[in-house]
Amino acid sequence: TFFATGLYKARGGSSLCANLVARQGYAEPFFQSNVATGDPLGHKTVLLVPHVDDFRLPAVTSLDARAEKKFVFGTAKIALDFDVFNLLNSGTVLGKQYDARLTGATGFGSTLEIMNPRIARIGVRFSF
Numbered sequence: 345t346f347f348a349t350g351l352y353k354a355r356g357g358s359s360l361c362a363n364l365v366a367r368q369g370y371a372e373p374f375f376q377s378n379v380a381t382g383d384p385l386g387h388k389t390v391l392l393v394p395h396v397d398d399f400r401l402p403a404v405t406s407l408d409a410r411a412e413k414k415f416v417f418g419t420a421k422i423a424l425d426f427d428v429f430n431l432l433n434s435g436t437v438l439g440k441q442y443d444a445r446l447t448g449a450t451g452f453g454s455t456l457e458i459m460n461p462r463i464a465r466i467g468v469r470f471s472f
Contacts, residue, residue, distance in 0.1 A: 357414035362407065369401030369436075377442045394446060401438065404459065407431045425467040433462040 345368075351361040365417040373392035381388045393399065411426045446452055 357416070359412045359414075360410070361412075362409045364405070366403065366405045366408040366409050369403055370438065371397035372397065372399040372401060372440065372442060373397075374442050376445060380444060401440070402436055403432060404438070405432070406459065420470070420472040423471075425465075425469065427465040427467070429463045429465070430460060431462065434459060435461070440464050 346364075346366040348364040350363070353359045359448045361386075373396040375389055376392055377386045377389045379390045392401060402456055406429075408427070409431050410428075411466065413424045415422045415424075436453050437457070437461045438459060439455075441452055441454045441456055444452050
């Protein structure tokens with residue numbers, strides 16, 4: 345896992361900041377559910393790979409940015425914020441269906457979760 349955060353304070357109450365997060369992808373624990381093993385307690389779930397983390401999803405990298413401008417009116421302060429999350433708009437896969445028994449739209453190997461798309465947010469903060 346790698347984290348990097350930076351902040352640049354400009355004149356007049358303005359600032360720019362960024363946050364970078366990079367980490368390895370989640371493990372892909374391929375398995376088969378509902379396997380008849382002859383066990384009197386019922387069917388079992390069986391791991392299909394020697395180790396749970398033998399296979400991994402792609403690495404996840406996310407860059408977020410913020411621009412901020414502060415205004416001071418006596419003891420009161422107003423801050424205008426503009427945030428952008430997932431600035432590079434990466435659509436990295438975060439989860440798949442690992443149960444080899446399942447079929448259909450959400451069957452084995454189907455993508456179940458991806459990173460949120462690029463999102464922008466405008467905010468106002470008041471303090472006094």
